[in-house]
Amino acid sequence: xxxxxxxxxxxxxxxRSAGRRVTKQRLAVLxxxxxFPHSTADDVVTAVRAELADITVQSIYVVLSDLTVSGLxxxxxxxxxxxxxxxxVNDNHHHAVCTGCGRIEDVDCAVGHAPCxxxxxxxxxxxxxxxxxxxxxxxxxxxxxxxxxxNSPVLPELTEKH
Numbered sequence: 001x002x003x004x005x006x007x008x009x010x011x012x013x014x015x016r017s018a019g020r021r022v023t024k025q026r027l028a029v030l031x032x033x034x035x036f037p038h039s040t041a042d043d044v045v046t047a048v049r050a051e052l053a054d055i056t057v058q059s060i061y062v063v064l065s066d067l068t069v070s071g072l073x074x075x076x077x078x079x080x081x082x083x084x085x086x087x088x089v090n091d092n093h094h095h096a097v098c099t100g101c102g103r104i105e106d107v108d109c110a111v112g113h114a115p116c117x118x119x120x121x122x123x124x125x126x127x128x129x130x131x132x133x134x135x136x137x138x139x140x141x142x143x144x145x146x147x148x149x150x151n152s153p154v155l156p157e158l159t160e161k162h
Contacts, residue, residue, distance in 0.1 A: 018070040028052050029063045033073060034087040038095075038104040044085065078104065078136055092116055096137040100144030107137060 032047035067073040094107040109116040117133040
């Protein structure tokens, strides 16, 4: 699948639609997160500083927070990992995380529409209208599985001829 990188003018229009001013800092953060999906804030700092060397870490955190609140970024919280960011928003997709290497892959919604899951409410609970179901699948990716098989020691009792 070919990644699509939005041009700056597309991000500028998105910022205006969200009621945000178009700044080089916001454009740089959006471009960095789009280019490197599932980035940590530290990843974004590194990428943005390649373009805007004088930007502070605090400024990048402020921009990440603002873009998340405005709906232009999605903050992902996966187990055993710092928060990550992506530009794929408003489609209620899920994530699969490799427990070996930490790689994250997008997983489309199981039923094709939000919230993807219907909760079974406990007796006496105060029900609500569910808008988003955030599922994190955890497993081992093919690369880690193959690497593990290649690095497994061969037990002597399996190789001796009796």
